[in-house]
Ligand code: HEC
């Protein structure tokens with residue numbers, strides 16, 4: 272009885288494994304959306320199968336021998352040493368199996384590292400705890416498109432979903448950001464990774480991309496998205512207490528849409544030094560006017576606020592006190608203007624120093640604080 276059900280279970284194993292792999296179940300890798308991801312997926316499947324076959328083969332022979340040839344059945348063990356044939360066979364076979372696995376795996380690893388001839392180069396900077404992106408350079412028919420655009424991707428899941436058990440969680444809980452990275456479909460995107468504070472890692476499973484972001488170093492990786500859509504990843508290097516709160520969202524759009532998006536965002540960057548940036552809606556990409564060095568003379572607090580601080584403070588994203596929420600601001604304002612200025616410049620808890628943009632001058636940050644406090648009294 273026992274024997275029968277064990278045998279049946281063993282016989283079912285490959286079927287069961289196949290079913291798990293076939294269904295795009297939550298136990299499997301994400302559906303691959305780039306050539307590299309597809310290769311990783313196939314390698315993973317094939318090597319798992321090879322391992323399963325070896326496992327079943329070796330253990331079947333072992334258990335068969337143990338049961339059939341046991342002493343209590345009166346079996347007499349053979350006594351021999353050094354069988355050259357056996358030794359050669361058990362060296363050659365594993366060697367061939369290993370070579371068979373190493374060859375395709377190495378090919379894929381080499382392809383992963385080939386970041387030559389990109390259509391678009393984007394720098395991804397890890398911060399505690401968000402990602403900053405800078406569109407460095409478009410090439411070919413993307414030449415000049417989007418160059419210079421900078422944006423920050425902050426966690427968009429409200430804090431109460433995280434800390435309050437009674438609040439329903441959104442479908443993309445902890446995998447949603449205010450400003451996603453936007454890239455064109457079918458184009459080779461090279462991602463340069465670095466970090467501002469500690470080591471982070473830029474990881475988007477659907478593209479088969481995972482690269483450490485190390486302070487003081489630039490590493491690179493690439494992907495070419497097969498389809499349009501929204502793809503999600505996370506920081507994959509333990510980077511401090513909010514490591515789980517710096518997701519990556521990549522929006523893949525058609526080349527046309529990408530050009531339009533780039534145009535719109537570029538105009539805004541260019542227009543920023545003028546009067547005001549009207550668009551402070553949370554869904555809109557956040558422009559950082561940082562590239563412009565601080566102009567001497569009057570500092571426009573509203574401009575700095577709209578360009579950077581609004582990303583968190585307009586909506587209360589990432590636990591920031593919401594602008595114009597008088598109750599939230601009352602105890603903070605009570606600390607005195609100097610303290611608030613210092614906290615904004617140096618950072619406090621989840622509030623990053625200078626809102627995460629070290630290129631801002633103290634005067635710009637101070638002016639932004641005054642603007643925000645003015646709105647919130
Ligand atoms: C990444 C999101 C984020 C950005 C961008 C951001 N803040 Fe904040 N800010 C926060 C959070 C979160 C807090 C609450 C920190 C706390 O008290 O734990 C905060 C708090 C503050 C406070 C109150 C500090 C105190 O002592 O209570 C001030 C003032 C402030 N921010 C100013 C700014 C200014 C000015 C900017 C733009 C230059 C800015 N913030 C950009 C997230 C942000």
Ligand SMILES: [Cu+2]
Pocket residue numbers: 397398470471472506507508509510514517
């Ligand atoms: Cu991180």
